[in-house]
Amino acid sequence: MxxxxxxxxxxxxxxxxxxxxxxxxxxxxxxxxxxxxxxxxxxxxxxxxxxxxxxxxxNATKSRKSYKTKFDQLGVEAHVDEIYGSAYAAAVYLSSVIQLPKTKKVFVIGMGGLEEELRDEGITFVGGTNPTDNTLEPFTLADFTLDPDVAAVVCGLDTQINYTKLSKAFQYLTRNTGCHFIATNEDSTYPSAHGLLPGAGSISAPLRYALGRDPVCTGKxxxxxxxxxxxxxxxxxxxxxxxxxxxxxxxxxxxxxxxxxxxxxxxxxxxxxxxxxxxxxxxxxxxxxxxxxxxxxxxxx
Amino acid sequence: MxxxxxxxxxxxxxxxxxxxxxxxxxxxxxxxxxxxxxxxxxxxxxxxxxxxxxxxxxNATKSRKSYKTKFDQLGVEAHVDEIYGSAYAAAVYLSSVIQLPKTKKVFVIGMGGLEEELRDEGITFVGGTNPTDNTLEPFTLADFTLDPDVAAVVCGLDTQINYTKLSKAFQYLTRNTGCHFIATNEDSTYPSAHGLLPGAGSISAPLRYALGRDPVCTGKxxxxxxxxxxxxxxxxxxxxxxxxxxxxxxxxxxxxxxxxxxxxxxxxxxxxxxxxxxxxxxxxxxxxxxxxxxxxxxxxx
Incomplete structure (x- = not known):
């Protein structure tokens, strides 16, 4: 007790x-x-x-650097090297645990903060905030070219989630042999200023369900x-x-x-x-x- | 065997x-x-x-009527009254099993075919193909007004899936007491002309995950x-x-x-x-x- x-x-x-x-x-x-x-x-x-x-x-939507500004805005003393986020953990997992070869890429479902952490770890990525993938236009496999160098899909909270991103991630995870499936965290919800909203775990849920497979999670x-x-x-x-x-x-x-x-x-x-x-x-x-x-x-x- | x-x-x-x-x-x-x-x-x-x-x-993206045109295009004889779809089954479930009162509404995650079946069963709905809900603009609860008359969320394959629709559905399912959670079907994938893509079950997966609750499924x-x-x-x-x-x-x-x-x-x-x-x-x-x-x-x- x-x-x-x-x-x-x-x-x-x-x-x-x-x-x-x-x-x-x-x-x-x-x-x-x-x-x-x-x-x-x-x-x-x-x-x-x-x-x-x-x-x-x-929180995987912000890098440690941009998360620090939240502390600053609220008047809470904090230093970047005191802050550890699940986006940073995902980037470190890719660079240090998987040791993703420099020739390989990551397909990102996530926001700018996740991209910033990947960039800081020297990881090449596609998807993410790229305008091509942030669209509600119909997605068809006829127009899609599978990039054989995509060796991992990393998924964080992404409020721009859409069918194009989900479909591309699904292609990489089913067609690129050994493609890693990583989620920054499994939180089902997150507390916004005005109440609960679907969290990062809910954003990776369609892929879990379509694949019948759980991601490696790097967050708490x-x-x-x-x-x-x-x-x-x-x-x-x-x-x-x-x-x-x-x-x-x-x-x-x-x-x-x-x-x-x-x-x-x-x-x-x-x-x-x-x-x-x-x-x-x-x-x-x-x-x-x-x-x-x-x-x-x-x-x- | x-x-x-x-x-x-x-x-x-x-x-x-x-x-x-x-x-x-x-x-x-x-x-x-x-x-x-x-x-x-x-x-x-x-x-x-x-x-x-x-x-x-x-297939819940098409009504029986529009599904018939697929038969016609491929030269397969079929009559509308020989066709039964999961969108139709969802609409019948709402009108005949739940017997949704006429004053109540359904929030739709889905496409025109699902809306058509709901309309034919005399069910009032919001969401769906409404341009307001088909957006990648940021969603904030501060700008959202909960409609107390939404008594069910019905979810089918929706290639316009986005965070606004998921967030609104989540609000109705958590804040409107007794709100029904219905999925047209649980198919994890569907076979497009050029290969597998995430199916209707993958579209309702974020809500299942965020709620920790499974929907009633009306399809096979x-x-x-x-x-x-x-x-x-x-x-x-x-x-x-x-x-x-x-x-x-x-x-x-x-x-x-x-x-x-x-x-x-x-x-x-x-x-x-x-x-x-x-x-x-x-x-x-x-x-x-x-x-x-x-x-x-x-x-x-």
């Missing part, structure tokens, strides 16, 4: 126990474009106590993202905690990586899901209402 | 045993825009022997389509046979309805799938290479 923390001593104890603090962003730091109360103060407390701060997001809860963090940040898992709002991504991700987990209730997960009659099988170590709750340690001092 | 038929006597015996002949179309009568050899002659033999002929298609193998046929055609299941090229739609549909099943190998299913080391668990009663094989009964006479 999760421990519900509420007293000043309990917040202090957590601050003492962990040196590295991983944060999910949407639902923890902000909701859509609204900063969650107390976040800036708590991150400031952590930094003043020399904690290592890392931001781990499944997959370990690929933690491997990316590990490659850049030295941390001791026993003294590392992840703060998230989603049980099946953030909390599971922490558990898969041997980290301590702290659930906040400012995002997707409701109180009901952890204390109700049918609680989730994914049980975080700790629960608190909001990240801002940690401010209590300074009020007392 | 299926019986492989090959002799004139065996074809004659089948013709004697069944009064009503149901046919899948794509992969049985034609492939894309190419008529399969011998089809016109065999249908002619059936009609001359006073067999009842019924065409049962999962669901019984809804057979209920539509039964409502118009009197037939004795014991003397009725269905000819199809797909095990998990046509043959399963026949088995679910207590009909005899005949697989042809001119479409999706390969010889390997029925006689190979890992045969499908769906076993048709009979197998023949092509519908045209039945011509042998006239060559002899």
């Amino acid at each position: 999760s421990k519900r923390i509420s007293s000043t001593e309990e917040y202090e104890a957590l601050l003492d126990s962990y040196d590295t603090w991983l944060f999910d962003c949407d639902g923890v730091l902000w909701r859509g474009d609204h900063l969650i109360d107390g976040v800036v103060e708590v991150l400031d407390i952590l930094r003043r106590r020399n904690k290592k701060v890392v931001f781990v997001t499944n 809860p997959a370990s690929t993202m933690l491997d990316c963090v590990k490659a850049k940040v030295h941390f001791n898992p026993a003294r590392t905690i992840i703060v998230g709002d989603r049980l099946n991504t953030d909390i599971l991700f922490g558990q898969n990586g041997g980290l301590t987990t702290l659930l906040v209730l400012t995002g997707i997960t409701t109180e009901e899901e952890i204390t109700g009659p049918n609680p989730s099988p994914i049980v975080p170590d700790y629960v608190t209402q909001a990240l801002g709750d940690f401010r209590v340690v300074e009020t007392v001092t | 299926s019986k492989r038929i090959s002799s004139t006597e065996e074809y004659e015996a089948l013709l004697d045993s069944y009064d009503t002949w149901l046919f899948d179309c794509d992969g049985v009568l034609w492939r894309g825009d190419h008529l399969i050899d011998g089809v016109v002659e065999v249908l002619d033999i059936l009609r001359r022997r006073n067999k009842k002929v019924v065409f049962v298609t999962n 193998p669901a019984s809804t389509m057979l209920d539509c046929v039964k409502a118009k055609v009197h037939f004795n299941p014991a003397r009725t046979i269905i000819v199809g090229d797909r095990l998990n739609t046509d043959i399963l549909f026949g088995q679910n309805g207590g009909l005899t099943t005949l697989l042809v190998l001119t479409g999706i299913t390969t010889e390997e799938e029925i006689t190979g080391p890992n045969p499908s668990p769906i076993v048709p009663d009979y197998v023949t290479q092509a519908l045209g094989d039945f011509r042998v009964v006239e060559t002899v006479t």
Whole structure:
């Protein structure tokens, strides 16, 4: 069972126990474009106590660089090298795990941020934001030439999703032998400023269904993202905690990586899901209402 | 095990045993825009022997009326009242099974043929081919007004699929209490003239994934389509046979309805799938290479 923390001593104890603090962003730091109360103060407390701060997001529509501007706009201090996104993880997976040969290409279903991360890793791609593929004009195989150099399809949230992109990706995945199928993340929905909308997992769903095959996912809860963090940040898992709002991504991700987990209730997960009659099988170590709750340690001092 | 038929006597015996002949179309009568050899002659033999002929298609992009023009173009005799499509089955399901009140509406992901069938059943709909919903412009909930009268989402093959349609459908299915989720059919792919493309099942897949919920399907193998046929055609299941090229739609549909099943190998299913080391668990009663094989009964006479 999760421990519900509420007293000043309990917040202090957590601050003492962990040196590295991983944060999910949407639902923890902000909701859509609204900063969650107390976040800036708590991150400031952590930094003043020399904690290592890392931001781990499944948002694949933005590169780490452009994601940083979101922090800036909301007045949250962050550095590009503290930010890890699922688009970056997908790019690193292609360059370092698959080691895609330089002569090969990736077909992208996704947006500019994913393309930027691929470009930074030196990966050649087609599709994506190319105007030819962002169309509602009819698609016919008679006009399509299969590029034999496409060796992977990578799929992230793409609000320009259309039948041409899906059909091309399907051709590569069925006709180019060994073509890799990668999804930045499996989130079924994402919290926009005004409510839930279909997420990246829903964008790769047509291909999963047509192929009868699941993609390799690089975002949370997959370990690929933690491997990316590990490659850049030295941390001791026993003294590392992840703060998230989603049980099946953030909390599971922490558990898969041997980290301590702290659930906040400012995002997707409701109180009901952890204390109700049918609680989730994914049980975080700790629960608190909001990240801002940690401010209590300074009020007392 | 299926019986492989090959002799004139065996074809004659089948013709004697069944009064009503149901046919899948794509992969049985034609492939894309190419008529399969011998089809016109065999249908002619059936009609001359006073067999009842019924065409049962999962194609939901065309109404029965517009599907008839396909028969005409390929020189295959057919009458509108012999054609049953999954779009028609969806419309009948809404009007007769759900009995959608006249004040309620359907949000459509699909094309003109589906709209035509809904209109013919007196069902009010939004979405579909409406230019407002056929766009790649960004979708934001801030500009969206939930129509409280939308009581069902019906989803067929839609080559104009886009994020606006998916997002609106997701809103209705999550925010309008009791909103029905209906798919014309679950086909993962469909055979275009130049090869396989993602099918109607792939178009509803993002909603299935985002909702964590499956739609009610009205096409084969669901019984809804057979209920539509039964409502118009009197037939004795014991003397009725269905000819199809797909095990998990046509043959399963026949088995679910207590009909005899005949697989042809001119479409999706390969010889390997029925006689190979890992045969499908769906076993048709009979197998023949092509519908045209039945011509042998006239060559002899």
